[in-house]
Amino acid sequence: MGFIIADDPGPIGIWIAKWILLPFIFLALLGMSIVMSLERRKCIAICASGGYEFNYYAPGNRRSAQESICVCSDHGSLKQIPIK
Numbered sequence: 001m002g003f004i005i006a007d008d009p010g011p012i013g014i015w016i017a018k019w020i021l022l023p024f025i026f027l028a029l030l031g032m033s034i035v036m037s038l039e040r041r042k043c044i045a046i047c048a049s050g051g052y053e054f055n056y057y058a059p060g061n062r063r064s065a066q067e068s069i070c071v072c073s074d075h076g077s078l079k080q081i082p083i084k
Contacts, residue, residue, distance in 0.1 A: 039083050044071035046081055057083075 011052035037062045052072035060068040068083040 018073050042083055043068075043081075046070055046083075047072035050079070052077075081083065 024079045031072065032041040036059055039059070043055055047070065050072055054073045056071040056073075058069045058071065060066045070081045070083050072079045
């Protein structure tokens with residue numbers, strides 16, 4: 001049976017994987033972590049400016065259009081704020 005990927009990728013296939021695909025994957029992961037860090041800091045600032053003592057950052061679902069949510073609480077009172 002014929003497969004799309006050959007058993008021996010050869011030097012061009014290795015070069016493409018090494019210099020194009022791996023850096024792209026690395027940059028995508030780095031970008032996601034930077035965005036999540038910035039949104040978490042925004043959540044902390046929102047809760048602190050509102051006078052809430054505790055905060056929880058819930059990142060949005062990457063497979064759908066769900067927004068990230070910041071949950072601020074202070075001894076019984078709870079407030080959910082979408083982060084845009």
